[in-house]
Amino acid sequence: MATATKWLAKTLQGLRSFAYAGQGARPKVGVALGGGFARGIAHIGVLRLLEQYEIPVDFIAGERLEDFLRKFTPARHFSELKIPLSIVATDLVTGKGVYFTDGEIGPALRASCAYPGLFMPVEYRGHVLADGFLTEAAPAEAVRKLGAELVISVYLDPGLLDEKPRNTIEVISRSFSIIQTAVTQPWRAATDILIEPDVHDVLWYEFKKTPQLVAAGEAAAYAALPQIKSALAGRPATKAAVSVAP
Numbered sequence: 001m002a003t004a005t006k007w008l009a010k011t012l013q014g015l016r017s018f019a020y021a022g023q024g025a026r027p028k029v030g031v032a033l034g035g036g037f038a039r040g041i042a043h044i045g046v047l048r049l050l051e052q053y054e055i056p057v058d059f060i061a062g063e064r065l066e067d068f069l070r071k072f073t074p075a076r077h078f079s080e081l082k083i084p085l086s087i088v089a090t091d092l093v094t095g096k097g098v099y100f101t102d103g104e105i106g107p108a109l110r111a112s113c114a115y116p117g118l119f120m121p122v123e124y125r126g127h128v129l130a131d132g133f134l135t136e137a138a139p140a141e142a143v144r145k146l147g148a149e150l151v152i153s154v155y156l157d158p159g160l161l162d163e164k165p166r167n168t169i170e171v172i173s174r175s176f177s178i179i180q181t182a183v184t185q186p187w188r189a190a191t192d193i194l195i196e197p198d199v200h201d202v203l204w205y206e207f208k209k210t211p212q213l214v215a216a217g218e219a220a221a222y223a224a225l226p227q228i229k230s231a232l233a234g235r236p237a238t239k240a241a242v243s244v245a246p
Contacts, residue, residue, distance in 0.1 A: 026232050028058040030148025032191070034138035035063035035112075035131065036156035037204040038213070042197040045217025046154050055228055061086040061099075061143035063132035064113045078102050086142040087112050088132030089122070097135035098127055099142045117172040133176070140190035150231050152224070153191040154217075157200050173204055193227050195220045 031050070033043045043062075050057060060083055075081050078101055087100045089111035100108035111122040111129035122129045132139060138153040158177040165171045188194070197216040202209050 026056065027149035028147055029056050029150045029152065029232075030059035030061065030143030030146060031057055032138045032140045032143045032151060032153040032187075033060065033062035034136075034153065034155045035133035036158065036199070037064060037115075038207045038209065039156040039158070039199040039202050039204065040064060041207065041210050041213035042156060042199050042217035042220075043154060045197070045214040045219075046195060046221040047217075048214070049218045049221035049225075053225060055225075055232070057083060059084045059086070059143050059146040059148045061088060061139040061146065062112075063088050063136070063139060064115075075105060077104055081105075084146050086139065086146050088136055088139040088142050089114070089127070089129040090132055090134040092121055092128045092130050095135070097132060097139075097142070098129060099139075099145060101146065115172075118169060136187045137185060138187050138191065138194075140187040144190050150192050151190060152193045152195060152228065153187065154195045154197070154220075157196055158204075192231060193224055195224050 031047070033040070033046075036042070047057075062085070078085060084101070085105075087105070087108040089098050089100070089108065090096070091098050098111075100111075107122065107124045111124055111127075112132045113119065114122050114130045116130050116134070136142065138155045140151050140153045144151055158173070165174050197213075197220040199213060199216050202213060
């Protein structure tokens with residue numbers, strides 16, 4: 001886990017919006033990072049690859065980012081962040097997603113990580129909040145509302161392993177995975193380019209697989225580069241998922 005947070009810190013500290021001189025105005029780029037606990041380490045690989053190839057990132061939206069964000073930035077308020085951020089949680093009363101873009105970062109992060117059955121809901125700003133993954137597997141709509149014109153969503157498919165759940169937490173996790181696979185997912189309509197790192201064989205608590213997860217993120221992002229560059233150049237991006245087997 002320590003290694004993962006160090007890698008993410010280095011990546012996000014270097015991530016910036018690059019100017020495309022001589023190419024005219026480019027679309028503002030937003031990256032929507034889906035939840036996944038340990039699988040979320042794949043986001044490091046995606047962001048590192050985008051930085052390496054100087055892909056501009058103007059906005060970020062995410063879920064379950066607490067352990068990472070608190071270590072890579074000393075910021076306590078959204079206004080202190082260099083890249084505008086939206087944190088997504090789910091209102092358990094209305095059943096709708098709630099987007100936090102201002103005020104204190106801490107309460108919003110805790111709400112976005114409140115996985116049902118594992119953590120108690122968080123009461124904040126008049127809402128009773130739980131994990132944002134319940135309403136948006138990848139927060140594409142959240143990053144679009146920040147102002148993104150080109151949305152790159154990173155979806156971490158939990159997959160269904162060929163073994164029965166061993167405890168209550170695994171039963172809950174498997175149940176949510178089935179729901180996410182079976183139901184219509186509106187966030188896909190707000191996505192222009194979908195990146196799907198191959199992390200289906202990684203369990204939610206397997207942080208020890210950091211190198212494998214980072215590599216999966218890098219590989220999937222690299223495969224999406226032609227689409228991303230075409231979209232930045234003003235050519236329509238084909239809406240297709242990009243996934244890479246290890």
